[in-house]
Amino acid sequence: MRIRFIVLLVFMCCHSILFSQEKYLTKQGDISFYSHTPVEDIKAENKQVLSIIDLSGGEIAISILMKSFVFEKALMQEHFNENYVESDKFPKATFAGNIQNLEELLSGENHIAEIDGKLTIHGITKPVRIEAKTDLEEKKVVLTGKFMVTVADYDIKIPAIVRNNIAKEVEVSFKLEHLPYN
Amino acid sequence: MKTIKRSVYISGIIIAGGALIAFIAFLKLYNKPHTDVYASDPDYTLTAKALVETFKTDEARANSLYLDKIIEVEGVIKDISAADGNSVITLSVENSIESVICNMYPTENKKTLGLHTGQKIRVKGICTGFLLDVILVRAVISG
Numbered sequence: 001m002r003i004r005f006i007v008l009l010v011f012m013c014c015h016s017i018l019f020s021q022e023k024y025l026t027k028q029g030d031i032s033f034y035s036h037t038p039v040e041d042i043k044a045e046n047k048q049v050l051s052i053i054d055l056s057g058g059e060i061a062i063s064i065l066m067k068s069f070v071f072e073k074a075l076m077q078e079h080f081n082e083n084y085v086e087s088d089k090f091p092k093a094t095f096a097g098n099i100q101n102l103e104e105l106l107s108g109e110n111h112i113a114e115i116d117g118k119l120t121i122h123g124i125t126k127p128v129r130i131e132a133k134t135d136l137e138e139k140k141v142v143l144t145g146k147f148m149v150t151v152a153d154y155d156i157k158i159p160a161i162v163r164n165n166i167a168k169e170v171e172v173s174f175k176l177e178h179l180p181y182n
Numbered sequence: 183m184k185t186i187k188r189s190v191y192i193s194g195i196i197i198a199g200g201a202l203i204a205f206i207a208f209l210k211l212y213n214k215p216h217t218d219v220y221a222s223d224p225d226y227t228l229t230a231k232a233l234v235e236t237f238k239t240d241e242a243r244a245n246s247l248y249l250d251k252i253i254e255v256e257g258v259i260k261d262i263s264a265a266d267g268n269s270v271i272t273l274s275v276e277n278s279i280e281s282v283i284c285n286m287y288p289t290e291n292k293k294t295l296g297l298h299t300g301q302k303i304r305v306k307g308i309c310t311g312f313l314l315d316v317i318l319v320r321a322v323i324s325g
Binding site: 027028047048064065067068074087091092 | 211212213214215216217245246249250263265266268270283285310311312313314315317319
């Protein structure tokens with residue numbers, strides 16, 4: 001029920017963004033995560049991120065497919081999808097947020113966007129605040145940044161045997177180059 | 183005395199051998215390669231339109247059918263672009279804003295140069311799901 005509500009919310013968000021002015025979109029956004037432990041470093045990258053940003057109201061909606069994360073090792077990718085994020089059950093992660101300091105960004109006073117929003121991974125939604133370096137070029141809106149995600153917050157269970165191989169907090173990096181969308 | 187020594191010796195060899203086999207098996211599994219799309223036969227062959235329609239009608243069902251499967255899609259090229267040095271081919275679907283986005287293997291870049299929009303092609307890749315479009319990754323041109 002809750003998932004359905006979230007899906008509806010994200011859809012409504014996308015919908016209102018798609019049909020307003022000053023909207024920018026990318027379908028080839030780049031999001032990667034990095035887990036560092038003394039035992040091993042794990043990195044995965046997803047280059048098919050969908051992100052829509054509306055500069056008239058400051059809304060951002062991001063949608064990603066968990067299966068699109070590419071790991072160096074096929075086995076890690078398999079474990080990630082099957083055991084940890086259960087991507088058959090929860091194929092997408094989403095973020096829906098709002099830029100808090102939109103006017104400062106548009107006037108060029110500030111280049112760091114403060115985005116408050118809700119991040120949904122593994123069917124669990126948590127409020128997050130993300131800071132993103134923002135480049136407003138002509139016909140291009142580029143957001144780049146990093147933030148930490150606590151694995152346990154999203155009910156992702158790591159078996160005891162690999163607990164030392166996977167960090168409790170993983171670093172998520174993003175680079176989203178939005179182009180005008182008509 | 184001698185027999186005890188011998189049995190210790192033999193069991194030592196068996197344990198060491200077992201450990202070695204287990205270690206090799208672990209390494210093999212740990213370094214298991216990604217699916218080779220070139221060499222694999224497609225699990226499904228269908229048109230871009232049929233693929234998009236299935237996702238639009240019932241995404242959950244389409245996910246259970248196609249996620250992680252090798253899909254061969256036939257369609258008309260709407261756009262050819264590049265992302266981070268890899269080419270991306272978008273296959274159009276008539277009368278719909280959705281399409282099939284194929285993220286190509288780096289080895290396909292050369293072949294992609296010879297393609298043009300409006301051309302009909304077949305692409306084989308692994309389906310990762312549906313956002314605004316159906317996404318295929320590690321795709322290769324198959325015809």
